Amino acid sequence: MTASIELEHVSAERDGQAVLDDLTLTVGAGEVVAVLGPSGCGKTTLLRVILGFVVPGRGEVRIGGVPVSRDGTIVVPPEERNVGVVFQDLALWPHLTVHENLGFGLAARRVPRPERDDRIKGLLRRVGLGDKEDRRPGDLSGGERQRVAIARALVLEPAVVLLDEPLSNLDVSLKRELLEVFGALFAERGATVLYVTHDLREAAALGHRIVVMQQGRAIQAGTLELLRGQPATNFVRDLVADLDGTGRRA
Ligand SMILES: Nc1ncnc2c1ncn2[C@@H]1O[C@H](COP(=O)(O)OP(=O)(O)OP(=O)(O)O)[C@@H](O)[C@H]1O
Ligand SMILES: [Mg+2]
Numbered sequence: 001m002t003a004s005i006e007l008e009h010v011s012a013e014r015d016g017q018a019v020l021d022d023l024t025l026t027v028g029a030g031e032v033v034a035v036l037g038p039s040g041c042g043k044t045t046l047l048r049v050i051l052g053f054v055v056p057g058r059g060e061v062r063i064g065g066v067p068v069s070r071d072g073t074i075v076v077p078p079e080e081r082n083v084g085v086v087f088q089d090l091a092l093w094p095h096l097t098v099h100e101n102l103g104f105g106l107a108a109r110r111v112p113r114p115e116r117d118d119r120i121k122g123l124l125r126r127v128g129l130g131d132k133e134d135r136r137p138g139d140l141s142g143g144e145r146q147r148v149a150i151a152r153a154l155v156l157e158p159a160v161v162l163l164d165e166p167l168s169n170l171d172v173s174l175k176r177e178l179l180e181v182f183g184a185l186f187a188e189r190g191a192t193v194l195y196v197t198h199d200l201r202e203a204a205a206l207g208h209r210i211v212v213m214q215q216g217r218a219i220q221a222g223t224l225e226l227l228r229g230q231p232a233t234n235f236v237r238d239l240v241a242d243l244d245g246t247g248r249r250a
Contacts, residue, residue, distance in 0.1 A: 002192045003064030003082075003159035004029045005050060010059030011216075012049055019045045020056060021216035027160070029064075032186050032193040033221075034207030036200060036239065042216040043196040044088060047162045050194070051085060052078035064159055084158030086166045090149040092137040098124065098148050099133040102155045109156070123151045127181060143174045150182060160192040167202060179205045200240060212236050 005027040012020040019042045027033045035043055048054040049061060052074060060070045063083070068076040092101055099120055106116040124130050127147040137145055146166055153161055163182075167175050183206055186193050197203050203210045204224045211221040212235075220232040224240065231237035 001064075001157075001159055002029050002190050004031075004062075005160050005192060005194060006060075006062040006065075007046075007049070008060045008062075010049060010056045010061060012045060012054055012056040014045065014054070019216050020049065023059070023213075023216065023218050025211055025218050025221070027192055027194055029192050030190040032183075032191075032195060032206055032208050034203035034210045035194060035196045035213055035218075036198065036203040036210050037213030038198060041213045043198075043213060044164055045216075046213070047085070047164055047194065047196060050081075050160070050162060051083055052076070052081055082156075082159040084153035084156060084161040086146075086149045086153045086161075086163045088164040088166075088168070090137075090145055090166070092145060092148060092152070094137050097134050097136055098129060098140070101137070101148060102152050105152070105156050119155055123155050126185065127151050143170060143178060146170070146178060147181070150185070154185065154189065154191070157189075160194070161186075163193065163195045165197050167197075167199075175202070176205075182206060212239060 007023055007025045010020055010023045011018065023046070035046065037043055045054055049056050052068060055069055055072060055074055057072045061068050063081055066076065068081055096104065102120045102123065103116055106119065124133055127150065129144060129147055132140065132144065137148065140148065149166060167178055170178070179202060195206050209221055209223060210227060211218050212227065213219070214235055220227060220236050227236055227240045231240065
């Protein structure tokens with residue numbers, strides 16, 4: 001079941017420093033939104049707030065219209081939020097096979113083994129890893145590991161999916177190929193996706209809309225055309241200026 005994500009006037013501190021500053025952001029059910037911003041602007045913190053690992057001191061966070069935290073108080077704990085995630089470092093379990101990496105969460109939810117196996121095998125085939133389910137992550141290429149991480153995030157059929165720069169450190173052609181795989185998968189499933197990146201090309205390729213973040217604030221949201229045509233600030237204008245109309249750097 002796919003769900004919306006809403007953050008309203010969210011502020012969060014880490015070590016006494018403001019990291020998210022009055023941030024308001026909505027991702028509609030079934031929408032793919034890319035969050036674009038420079039290193040240190042608060043992108044990972046934003047995802048951790050939605051996951052419930054960081055509790056914002058102010059503001060409200062809702063998933064599927066249900067408040068999950070409000071003004072410094074957790075309303076729904078992380079384990080009950082039904083959020084799939086691909087972390088910046090992927091965080092695959094190195095001692096488990098690909099199949100076991102995907103099966104872990106399903107087993108914890110007591111999904112019966114035959115259904116578990118069907119879902120895992122179906123999804124691994126879908127991302128082109130049908131013949132690698134018995135490998136361990138250390139015996140896969142970087143691109144294959146990224147596919148395992150995204151399959152693991154999707155296999156639980158989460159209400160929303162968060163991805164934290166899942167394609168950094170890949171070469172350009174592999175990146176393009178995986179962006180196509182991800183985009184098709186999200187569309188098939190009608191997934192609600194928040195995709196964090198500092199690469200405009202990725203944001204433009206996947207996002208129905210792009211949210212530009214700077215120093216903990218969401219300063220503008222819209223299509224690439226809108227950001228280019230009516231940038232709210234010079235920062236936004238410069239961030240999207242050197243792109244041609246197709247989403248490629250000129
Ligand atoms: N655990 C922590 N304790 C204290 N400060 C933190 C912690 N994690 C992050 N920060 C600070 O919060 C700010 C935002 O960090 P965050 O990781 O959200 O940025 P980011 O946009 O994801 O950057 P990057 O693109 O480099 O991953 C930074 O100034 C960072 O130093
Ligand atoms: Mg980060």
